[in-house]
Amino acid sequence: MIQLNLVKxxxxxxxxATDGAILKTTGLGSCVGLTLYDPIRKIAGMAHVMLPSSEIARETKMNLAKYADTAIPELLDRMIAAGAYVERMKAKMAGGAQMFAMSGQSDSLRIGPRNVESCTEMLSKFKIPIISxxxxxxxxxxxxxxxxxxxLSIRSVQFGTKEI
Incomplete structure (x- = not known):
């Protein structure tokens, strides 16, 4: 997608993003690119979620976008402020890869799968369906x-581009 109005x-x-703007994020490995969309108002939102839970946060000023459990409510607040309705929202997501193969797979090393699980749980709390x-x-x-x-256009070196 070549677009002049790109929101990184x-x-x-x-x-x-609104008015036909394109939201773009790169470098999704274990991170999840979560998108929300109100198809009537054409208001889109995207979060680049790094970690599943803010319970492990150690920073003095919390970055709400970093964690699934805080990014999704913050994204919803911004979209609602722009005129979107939660009842109409649909979600899509990509990423959540297991980037490193390790024997013994402790839960702390399953960052990608845990990010996907945490995003799914949060969307369920808000009754937002994941359509793709x-x-x-x-x-x-x-x-x-x-x-x-x-x-949602997804590009990877191994598999090229696909749209969902």
Whole structure:
């Protein structure tokens, strides 16, 4: 997607887009690119979630976008402030890869799968359906989310580009 109105979402960041702007984030390995969309108002949101739970936060000023349990409510607040309705929202997500194979797989090393699980649980709490996802595997992704169509474009070196 080549688009003039590009809104970049960095690692442990979130943002919203309207008026046909494209949200883009790169470097999704174990991180999850979570998108929310109100198809009537055409308001899109994206969070680049790094970790599943803010319970492990050690920073003095909490970065709400970094954790699934705080990023999703913050993204919802911003989208609602822009005119979106939670009742109409649909979610898509990509990423959550298991980037390193390790024997004995302790839960603390399953960051990607735990990020996906945590995002899924939070969306369930808000009754937001996940209509499509491209998660897991052991490869990185770059995603672009179109605020006009709600299309999520996923690019990876191994598998090229696909749209969901």
């Amino acid at each position: 979402v960095g690692m442990a960041d979130l943002n919203i 996802q491209d998660t897991g595997g052991s490869f990185g992704r770059t995603v672009e989310f179109d605020s006009n169509s709600g299309m």
